[in-house]
Amino acid sequence: MKKxxxxxxxxxxxxxxxxxxxxxxxxxEQEKLGRLxxxxxxxxxxxxxxxxxxxxxGYCADRNISLVFLTMSGRFLARVIGxxxxxxxxxxxxxxxxxxxxxxxxxxxxxxxxxxxxxxxMIERMTRDYPLRLNVDQFKEVSQHLSSIxxxxxxxxxxxxxxxxxxxxxVSYNALLDQMILQQKEHFHFRIRSRRPPLDNVNAMLSLxxxxxxxxxxxxxxxxxxxxxxxxxxRDRPGRASLALDVMEELRGIYADKFVLTLINxxxxxxxxxxxxxxxxxxMTDEARKKFLAAWQNKKQEKITxxxxxxxxxxxxxxxxxxxxxxxxxxxxxxxxxxxLWK
Amino acid sequence: xxxxxxxxxxxxxxxxxxRLRRVSKVCQNYGQRVQNSVFECVVxxxxxxxLKLKLMDIIDPDQxxxxxxxxxxxxxxxxxxxxxxxxxxxxxPLIL
Numbered sequence: 221m222k223k224x225x226x227x228x229x230x231x232x233x234x235x236x237x238x239x240x241x242x243x244x245x246x247x248x249e250q251e252k253l254g255r256l257x258x259x260x261x262x263x264x265x266x267x268x269x270x271x272x273x274x275x276x277x278g279y280c281a282d283r284n285i286s287l288v289f290l291t292m293s294g295r296f297l298a299r300v301i302g303x304x305x306x307x308x309x310x311x312x313x314x315x316x317x318x319x320x321x322x323x324x325x326x327x328x329x330x331x332x333x334x335x336x337x338x339x340x341x342m343i344e345r346m347t348r349d350y351p352l353r354l355n356v357d358q359f360k361e362v363s364q365h366l367s368s369i370x371x372x373x374x375x376x377x378x379x380x381x382x383x384x385x386x387x388x389x390x391v392s393y394n395a396l397l398d399q400m401i402l403q404q405k406e407h408f409h410f411r412i413r414s415r416r417p418p419l420d421n422v423n424a425m426l427s428l429x430x431x432x433x434x435x436x437x438x439x440x441x442x443x444x445x446x447x448x449x450x451x452x453x454x455r456d457r458p459g460r461a462s463l464a465l466d467v468m469e470e471l472r473g474i475y476a477d478k479f480v481l482t483l484i485n486x487x488x489x490x491x492x493x494x495x496x497x498x499x500x501x502x503x504m505t506d507e508a509r510k511k512f513l514a515a516w517q518n519k520k521q522e523k524i525t526x527x528x529x530x531x532x533x534x535x536x537x538x539x540x541x542x543x544x545x546x547x548x549x550x551x552x553x554x555x556x557x558x559x560x561l562w563k
Numbered sequence: 564x565x566x567x568x569x570x571x572x573x574x575x576x577x578x579x580x581x582r583l584r585r586v587s588k589v590c591q592n593y594g595q596r597v598q599n600s601v602f603e604c605v606v607x608x609x610x611x612x613x614l615k616l617k618l619m620d621i622i623d624p625d626q627x628x629x630x631x632x633x634x635x636x637x638x639x640x641x642x643x644x645x646x647x648x649x650x651x652x653x654x655x656p657l658i659l
Contacts, residue, residue, distance in 0.1 A: 223607075228657040235659065242592035246659060253659065257593055260605050260653045510658050517656035 221529075224520065224536045225262035229513045231506060233268030233292060239276040261285055263439060265432070267509070268292045278302075286439035293417075293503045296431055299438065307445040313550050314463075318450050325379045327549070327557055328453035332373050332386050334470030334559025339393045340366040341563055342473055346400055354399050362392045382453070386469075393473070400481055407491035408484045417501030421494045424502045425483065425512065429476035430468075432516060433539070437471070438464035440540040444547045467542050474562050475538070479519055488515060528558045565638035566611055566631055568594070568602045570618075573626040585621045586629075589614070597650045603642075605653045 228244070230237070236247040244264070246253040258279070263286040266272070270289065280287045281302025289297040317323050340363050347359045369389045376382050398410040401422070410422045418424040438448040438461045451462025453469070483489045493508030504512065520536030529541060542560055549557040568590055572583040590596070593614050594604025606614060611633075618629055634641050644650070651657070 226654060226657055228659070230659050232659065240591075241588065254651065255591075255595070256651065256653070256657070257591075257595065257604070259593070259610060261657075513658050514656040517658075 221531055221533050221537065222540065224534045226260055227517060227520075228256065228261055228264045229510075229517075230264070230266040230270055231268075231510055231513070233270065235266075235270055237264070237266070237270065237272040237276050239273060239279050244276065258283065258285060263288065263435070265290065265435070272300075284439075284443055286435065286442075288435045290431065293501075295416075295427075296435075299435065301442065310445050310547060310550060311447050314446055314450055317550065318452055318456075321379055322377050324452040325377050325382055327546075328379065328466065329373050329376050329382055330557045330559045331453055331466050331469045332382060332389075333370060334561060335386070335472065336366050336370045336373065336389045337559070337561050338470060338474040339389065340370070342400075342478065343393070343396060346396075350402065353402060359396060359399075362396055365392050379453070386453075397477065401484055403485045403487055404490060417497075417499070417503075419500050420502055421489075421491065422480065422484070424494060424504055425480045425489070426476065428504065428509070428512060429480055429516070430472065433468055433471060433476050434461065434464050436536070437461075437468045437539040437543070440543040441467065441546075443540065444543045446543060446547055446550075467539065467546065470542075470559050471538065474560075475535070479516065483512070483515060527561050527563065564606065564608075564611070564636050565634040565642075566594075566604045566606060566614075567634060568604060568614075568618075569630045569632075570600050570622070571628045572622065579623075579626065582621055582623065582627065586618060586627075589617050589621065595650055595653070597648070603650055 230246070232248070234248060235253060238245045238247060240255065242258050243255045244258055244261075245255045264280065265288045267290050269291075272287065277287060277300045279285075281300055287300040289299070291297055317327065343359050343363045343366070346354060347356050347363075366389055369385050373382065373385050376385060394410070394413065401408050401410065408421050411420075413426070414420070414423045415427055418427045441448040441463055446463060448461040448464045450456060451466045454460070454462035454465045456462060488511060489508055493505055493511070495503050495505055497503065520534060522535045523532055524535055524538075525531070526533050526538070526541055528545065533541060538560060545554065546557050548554045570586055572586055573579045574583055587596075587600075590602040590604070593606060593610065594602045597603050604614065615631065622629060
């Protein structure tokens with residue numbers, strides 16, 4: 221398995237990235253902030269309207285270092301992708317399958333099975349760990365409900381119906397998310413998912429976590445030679461990395477939601493870390509974003525055993541492992557796409 | 564793994580000065596300069612082998628010297644820094 225390299229986050233808006241030899245040089249008003257050898261880096265995430273020299277972008281594209289630009293509030297701006305390399309045959313197969321609704325559904329349902337399974341596990345785990353602080357009956361009920369939806373999903377061959385089932389599962393899971401927040405209740409609560417802009421503290425963090433995860437997944441898919449923009453569950457839309465969103469479904473709860481819950485429950489963030497704008501939007505302060513990214517990076521370094529591969533990998537490589545398995549399925553090396561079932 | 568590279572390149576002749584510049588340039592591509600003529604490089608075995616070959620190509624073994632200290636993967640408790648210009652931890656969270 222490939223080694224997980226580091227990610228460089230740039231959180232200041234006025235830093236320019238340039239190339240010198242095999243180093244990235246960070247310039248602030250013509251002054252050198254620092255230089256880093258690029259062979260230690262897997263990806264670079266720049267917040268704010270940071271510039272980068274074309275030579276640097278070319279180098280990153282060439283070496284498969286993902287270079288992503290986000291706005292200061294963490295909204296996606298652009299990703300630098302080089303010439304499509306790798307496997308044409310694999311990509312053509314992907315396009316062919318995505319054109320066929322019922323074949324797409326067969327792949328898409330496995331993403332959803334993974335998603336619901338992981339949500340169910342999170343709920344079960346919470347009831348086991350905090351039986352006195354939660355409404356156990358409600359949790360058990362939802363868990364059973366998810367199990368029954370999962371049965372339907374496993375045999376579903378229609379994309380529209382699949383979306384309906386996914387929506388049902390999401391609604392009952394979201395209803396419990398607020399109860400999973402155990403600490404700092406007065407400032408952190410989850411009622412409804414809001415985005416563009418996020419309207420409360422929890423949604424602000426969820427948005428950032430999903431953006432980071434989507435970027436990681438998209439680069440993982442590109443790395444194994446798939447087209448991140450052609451999805452099975454999510455249909456094609458210009459500028460949307462549909463396949464990345466597909467693969468991400470199973471990781472949303474277990475990776476992103478759980479990460480945000482941990483930040484709140486361990487009091488790593490508090491209410492002073494958020495700014496409330498006049499239009500109701502909530503964004504994280506610069507300091508808070510740094511804490512968030514540091515914790516995110518540490519989470520990525522944590523080692524787990526992949527439930528399907530049985531290999532020890534770090535959390536940060538999970539999107540890559542899933543991309544690899546998906547590619548194997550498209551090549552007919554695997555009969556079905558094995559979702560990431562985490563327990 | 565972390566490799567510490569130190570070098571002494573004789574600069575009495577202009578050819579020596581040229582070698583010094585080239586050595587430092589190659590080292591810079593693989594790691595960070597922690598002191599004059601001292602570099603810390605986080606590399607894997609293959610990268611280390613290429614780096615070593617590149618450097619051996621440049622230096623003049625009659626006048627210059629190169630030293631490689633291999634600190635392995637668990638180098639964090641082997642390095643202590645006192646004073647200015649602390650180096651970046653290339654494997655920890657990089658947030659600037």
